[in-house]
Amino acid sequence: TQLLEQSPQFLSIQEGENLTVYCNSSSVFSSLQWYRQEPGEGPVLLVTVVTGGEVKKLKRLTFQFGDARKDSSLHITAAQPGDTGLYLCAPGGYQKVTFGTGTKLQVIP
Amino acid sequence: NAGVTQTPKFQVLKTGQSMTLQCAQDMNHNSMYWYRQDPGMGLRLIYYSASEGTTDKGEVPNGYNVSRLNKREFSLRLESAAPSQTSVYFCASRGQGGANEQFFGPGTRLTVL
Numbered sequence: 001t002q003l004l005e006q007s008p009q010f011l012s013i014q015e016g017e018n019l020t021v022y023c024n025s026s027s028v029f030s031s032l033q034w035y036r037q038e039p040g041e042g043p044v045l046l047v048t049v050v051t052g053g054e055v056k057k058l059k060r061l062t063f064q065f066g067d068a069r070k071d072s073s074l075h076i077t078a079a080q081p082g083d084t085g086l087y088l089c090a091p092g093g094y095q096k097v098t099f100g101t102g103t104k105l106q107v108i109p
Numbered sequence: 110n111a112g113v114t115q116t117p118k119f120q121v122l123k124t125g126q127s128m129t130l131q132c133a134q135d136m137n138h139n140s141m142y143w144y145r146q147d148p149g150m151g152l153r154l155i156y157y158s159a160s161e162g163t164t165d166k167g168e169v170p171n172g173y174n175v176s177r178l179n180k181r182e183f184s185l186r187l188e189s190a191a192p193s194q195t196s197v198y199f200c201a202s203r204g205q206g207g208a209n210e211q212f213f214g215p216g217t218r219l220t221v222l
Contacts, residue, residue: 035211096167
């Protein structure tokens, strides 16, 4: 099992603020995925990062895969209430998919 | 194209009762998964099936059994429910290739009294 630690565990911020959440492991991954889960729903894929050092942007969300492919970060610029949810990372390349511990984000209007 | 469907949406059981959670996908995916999510927590893998005819334990398999009935359907059975199994249960499926995304069902909210 690939252990993925996410930090912070909880984050409550005002609308318009910037934030970064992290996904860390001691294992090397061929790829890593970020999902967002809104209250009462199942998780939905946001992005898959594949190459060490890769940066992907999805509107106000910026995802980075660490050079050594052991960690990843998600940066949100000018957070909005619609960004509220649980952010989960998961390794690609494995049949047995175990998720990170998750970061619960609340954006206050 | 319904994606991943789960039944029932809600269920209340008494301690010791049994039940089966049903999951079906119409995307012709090989892999299917069962997760549980406790309040305010992340997802924990119960069992998964990499292909029709195979099942494997995940992180928290105790107290559960699964059946991959065919390529479309993957059921989760609680033989003797316990209050510790109160949770939201999500089924997911994934296509070929390790980097492919998982598609999740809407979840089953189970309470064991």
